[in-house]
Amino acid sequence: MSSKPFYSSITKKIIMSLMGFFLLTFLLVHVSLNSLLLFNKEWFNAGAHFMGSTWYIQAFQWVLFAGFAIHIFYAFVLQIQNWMARPTGYKRRAAMEQSPFSRYMIYTGTIILIFLIIHLGNFFFVKMGWIGNGVPLTANGEEDMAQLVINLFSHGGYVAFYVVMIFLMGFHLDHALQSAFQSLGLNHPTYWGFIKGLSRVYAIVITLGFIIIPLFIYFKNV
Amino acid sequence: MTKIDSKVPKGPLAEKWTIYKEHQNLVNPANKRKIDIIVVGTGLAGGAAAASLGEMGFNVKVFCIQDSPRRAHSIAAQGGINAAKNYPNDGDTIYRLFYDTIKGGDYRSREGNVYRLSQVSNNIIDQCVAQGVPFAREYSGYLANRSFGGALVSRTFYARGQTGQQLLLGAYGALSKEIKRGSVKLFTRREMVDLVLMKDGRARGIIVRNLHTGELERYGAHAVLLATGGYGNVFFLSTNAMTSNGSAAWRAYKRGAYFANPCFVQIHPTCIPVHGDYQSKLTLMSESLRNDGRIWVPKKKEDAEKIRKGELSPNDISEENRDYYLERRYPAFGNLVPRDVASRAAKERCDAGYGVGKTGLAVYLDLSDAINRLGKDVIEARYGNLFDMYERIVDDNPYKTPMMIYPAIHYTMGGLWVDYELQSNIPGLFVGGEANFSDHGANRLGASAIMQGLSDGYFVLPYTMQNYLADQITVGPIPTDTVEFDEAEKSVRERIDNLMSIKGSETVDSFHKRLGHIMWDYVGMARTKEGLEKAIHEIQELRKEFYSKVDVPGNPNGINLELEKALRVSDFLELGELMARDALHRNESAGGHFRLEYQTPEGEALRNDKDFMYVAAWEYQGDDKEPKLNKEELEYENIEVKQRNYKTT
Amino acid sequence: MNLKLKIWRQASPQAKGKFVDYEANNISEDASFLEMIDILNDELIEKGDDPIAFDHDCREGICGMCSMFINGHPHGSQKATTTCQLHMRKFKDGETIVVEPWRAKPFPVIKDLVVDRSAFDEIIQSGGYISTTTGGVPDANSIPIQKEHADLAMDAAACIGCGACVAACKNASAMLFVSAKVSQFALLPQGKVEAKDRVKSMVAKMDELGFGNCTNTYACEAECPKEISITNIARMNRHFIGAKLG
Incomplete structure (x- = not known):
């Protein structure tokens, strides 16, 4: 029972945080797989192939999409309600937030959403054969996802765009992890400092992890 | 000169309240719904009374001047609340609390009322703990106590330096519960501007001004309770809140209620000194600081002069050149003498030319001995919030230089005259808390104001008002178009x-x-x-x-x-x-x-018990006429009346 | 010192408000912010203008009546300080100070800088208490309470209900206020009996009144004049989950 649409404010927070944790885990897997490209193409292709190999992993893809969808949906619901809670704004308002990037979550989030669509267009939709001319093939006639990535990252403009997007995602992540802990009530003075630190480390690791790959490929091919 | 009857029940002192309750009239539950009660004020007395009367089943209308009942000025009481629990096992009893209160009040209060206050003091602590008031506790998990001026035992319960706030929030919670239940109706931002009496002389309603709309509104009820606080703001500068005022009581006076002992005003010894003409209020530093602080001025006038000019700092004055005048004059109680004694002693020193601060109207309250003895951490835990407050206002660090204090108007012992039932001479008009004159005589001990407010509100008025209302069940609703x-x-x-x-x-x-x-x-x-x-x-x-x-x-x-x-x-x-x-x-x-x-000859207060051992209850006679003096003689059957002495025990 | 002020003036709840420029001259550094407004008001009265309406009462930082959003911060930028305890020595000579009312849908402006905070009373009425009645309670020392818990409960109970948390929060969320009360009682054995119903009904009331959702920006904690901790919000979230799960 709630007087607000789409569950009470705390329930919404909890849904956001649970979906957030799920997406944070996914990002960790994603960056790990990507980093295989730093070693050799085959490992990466094996990883990519594995991701499409079994029915349950493919099913999981749809769970992942649902996770994104729920997270995004609630982000907009929360934001709209929050805007409605202050119909008249301040003339002068200082930056009072202790989690600096918390101010921009809806904006960084929206940009990530746009990036996500482009990103899916570049890789996933191509792989699914929905757009483009399909994935290049290896000598053995297998899909060469690695080559697809390398082709894209040989364009300097695209690399720059990608790096900027990943940075914005990093800002989003900096607030995300510790915020999810707080929403689930997992805040205790004795380990709160650790969680805030963990959140920042996570954001930096993921950001650097995603950024190194295009730069590595780009500069290797220049 | 009319002699007035305080209606204290006959019988031994310790039995009076029980005897009263055993013989009082009650209203049956079905009839309580037919009775309306107006409560003006939502401080400790008003809030507690409104909640308790609502719980009993009466229809209560409660009025407050602020935007919420939680902001009544009871919230500013810092130090604590007394009770004769004797938890520290230091020899406290109900009688001793009673005795200290009468003695502290310089034998100008009524034995029966004060004994009842001491009796119910213990119930107050029980009640507040049950409400979730976070009193300070020892590591054992049991309640902590501290000592306070005018007592030789530790009987003061406290919640950091915010005891009044926590007790008020307890009462506010109880009140909120009754508002939700529908037994109490809340009217905020309303100020009582007149009392309405019917032809038969009973108080039957009030006129309030809605501070939002400016409209005058009428409310009728079978009884009216005023719990509107004291009138210390008559001095303009006081520790009272800006809206604290005497108007509700004054309007009742002009409708015929006696005003008792108006000259009994308490000057609190530990306030932050006045600093400028634009100043709007004075800030109190809790008296509890006197537990660990030592009050002094320079022994030499020339030192005091140099300090006033800013040429010397208090830390430059060596130990032998400091005059710890309270310890010197009152060896037994030292810095813990009652408030009136401490205040006058400060004024005496300053008038004699030993005052410090820019104006010369200040003395030092020095905690450096306590900091050295107990460590800064302990002092910070005890008084940290007070030190912060001092630093914000004065811009001086009290951990390093002693605080400056000076007496300021703090509390008014006088107020509307009430009998044992806390009913004024106007039938149906009850008065609780600081607004009445009842329990503190000529001087109030520290940590007793909130005790009295809650005693009146939770444990006295709900009984005595019911006694009055028992024959009102057939009256029917009170019309306001009369x-x-x-x-x-x-x-x-x-x-x-x-x-x-x-x-x-x-x-x-x-x-x-x-x-x-x-x-x-x-x-x-x-x-x-x-x-x-x-x-x-x-x-x-x-x-x-x-x-x-x-x-x-x-x-x-x-x-x-x-x-x-x-x-x-x-x-x-x-x-x-x-x-x-x-x-x-x-x-x-x-x-x-x-x-x-x-x-x-030593400069202490000299009473005249032969001629003035009475309550002066003034009666309004008209705007251009002198008021009439009525006397309630005070009889001490259980206490030997003595000159107060804080030099020896 | 001399100051320039931009103060929000609004004649009534329905009226359209606007910022009006004022000058306050020869103000003592030892004056409080409210005393500075008092002085300004005296000048306005002398000129025959309507004085600025603002809420204030105890002027010692405990009643929670004073509000004012000063230069982008509720109660001004000094830490752990209410407007009435803010002194002019914290401002620079010649500075321009912007003064606005609290802004939140559940806190409508009544006049100038005065807002209606009865929403907070409604939240408390929805369950912010222990439902004991007068009398019939056990001896105070019959319930020992761990000192640590009593202290934490006191930390939470120090809330003065001023609304600075709502005013500061970019979402106008009341979570810090609500969680302080929920926490105080959740930490005490006396309060545990009703803890589940309390958290559910107080959160529902908070939502119903139109406060925003918490997004863990922690501006509330930074701006709270009583430094109420956001661990209270976490505790409330935890209790809310517990209450919802049964």
């Missing part, structure tokens, strides 16, 4: 129209400040016959000037802070005169009332 309500509303409207029409050149605050200066100079800590006569004359002149020169801008509809203030100050201008009259007639010194003519 001639009495018409008349009352009309008189308020006329007062407002009159104030708005003067359109003079001087602000309300300016008059209030001028009144405050007269009061402080002549009706303050040291009073004389000549000074009081002068004060009466000057107040009368000031009142005339007020009604020809005051400027109340805007219009009476909607929020008009100046009009609110003008109404209050117009009442203070009359109340101040009554205070001076009372002080003038009382040819003795007692507690907070100190007449220079009546003192011992």
